[in-house]
């Protein structure tokens with residue numbers, strides 16, 4: 001190694017001293033030319049950066065959106081009336097950031113990180129910019145750890161893995177938010193941090209949701225970011241990005257698994273459209289600005305499963321889209337369908353006919369598939385999708401049942417039973433070991449001779465029976481994630497025993 005002489009060191013220090021120029025740090029202050037509808041036009045800030053925060057004389061913050069030759073435009077992050085013509089606007093030198101970290105757990109905050117509950121200040125010690133690049137391909141690893149939602153029909157047929165993006169899509173009142181809430185409740189004890197981002201909902205809904213989560217003990221690991229319908233459009237636009245920054249802190253700095261729900265991105269797109277029109281950006285299809293695809297793509301790209309060198313944390317994103325009369329070919333639905341790794345379609349017809357969750361099994365997919373299932377589940381559901389498809393195809397023949405061949409009859413009976421097995425009430429997410437037990441009974445044909453209206457009570461009885469007389473079955477699935485030969489036999493015997501009660505009753 002080459003030695004450094006004292007002379008060299010001295011000369012380095014000398015040049016550093018020569019280069020040093022004392023200066024005064026200046027902060028630019030501009031003037032509001034015009035303000036209205038949550039948009040402020042400001043002059044005198046030629047060095048403003050896009051996405052930089054400005055502070056108005058009232059203390060309210062703004063976010064720089066458009067950079068033009070002689071003025072900039074900022075969206076006001078607060079009440080429209082808090083900024084007036086003639087006010088000053090100070091550049092802060094910071095990109096838009098939000099408080100992040102474990103101090104936020106159990107809290108309800110708004111899009112700029114102010115607490116909205118009565119639990120006092122957040123005391124967060126860290127901030128993170130709300131926009132940040134998505135991890136590169138080499139920073140990631142394949143998705144292979146299940147993220148259980150607790151819904152039989154999702155975990156069996158459209159399994160979600162940690163780090164995946166799965167869209168929940170359907171008309172209003174088809175059970176979209178219920179799936180979101182239940183998948184949060186189901187993370188209890190699974191070491192997953194949950195973030196629920198409410199966009200454009202009624203405040204009362206969000207309060208109710210928080211109560212539900214509190215009741216279920218789920219606020220111990222959950223954060224709610226709320227930009228309600230009564231908040232400024234700018235806050236609704238920011239909410240998912242704030243939520244994502246909070247999620248990233250847990251993934252990058254704490255190596256945690258995070259589940260984030262965006263409820264919903266339809267209202268988010270609407271808020272962005274409103275802002276863009278007010279900012280006079282050119283409208284495109286359905287009057288949305290041309291970059292609305294990029295808006296959602298860069299948000300959802302930030303979901304990832306990091307490689308082990310980076311700590312192996314993950315963000316699983318479940319965006320929600322509300323369709324109008326089932327029209328999935330509209331602009332925003334098709335965009336988000338193409339950005340995500342699969343979608344869960346909910347249909348009003350199924351919901352009204354009593355099939356709840358109203359998941360359309362034919363069109364719902366998860367491109368991660370069996371990789372995100374435990375072995376026991378993968379083994380059992382192999383034929384489930386095909387059985388259901390065969391049933392749907394032949395269902396219409398069932399009126400002429402007397403003329404059908406034996407095989408078709410069996411397919412119809414089996415299908416009816418399976419549809420019944422997949423039904424599930426909301427707020428009652430099922431542990432995976434329970435799911436495996438009942439799905440085993442259904443798919444192996446044990447229930448073919450059971451009246452359809454007895455399936456639900458059979459399920460309850462089966463669970464009680466296992467818990468009381470063979471808890472080792474649940475234990476085995478929980479621990480080894482698999483169960484085979486001998487165990488199948490034991491479970492099979494139990495199923496028959498419970499079934500007998502129904503035949504004799």
Ligand SMILES: Nc1ncnc2c1ncn2[C@@H]1O[C@H](COP(=O)(O)OP(=O)(O)O)[C@@H](O)[C@H]1O
Pocket residue numbers: 170171172173174175176177178179356357358424425426
């Ligand atoms: N699996 C289910 N079983 C019974 N009722 C359900 C189920 N899922 C949702 N619901 C009920 O349907 C209504 C609409 O659900 P919600 O999740 O708010 O729909 P969305 O978010 O699609 O508008 C709620 O009253 C909810 O309790």
Ligand SMILES: [Mg+2]
Pocket residue numbers: 176177178263
């Ligand atoms: Mg909803």
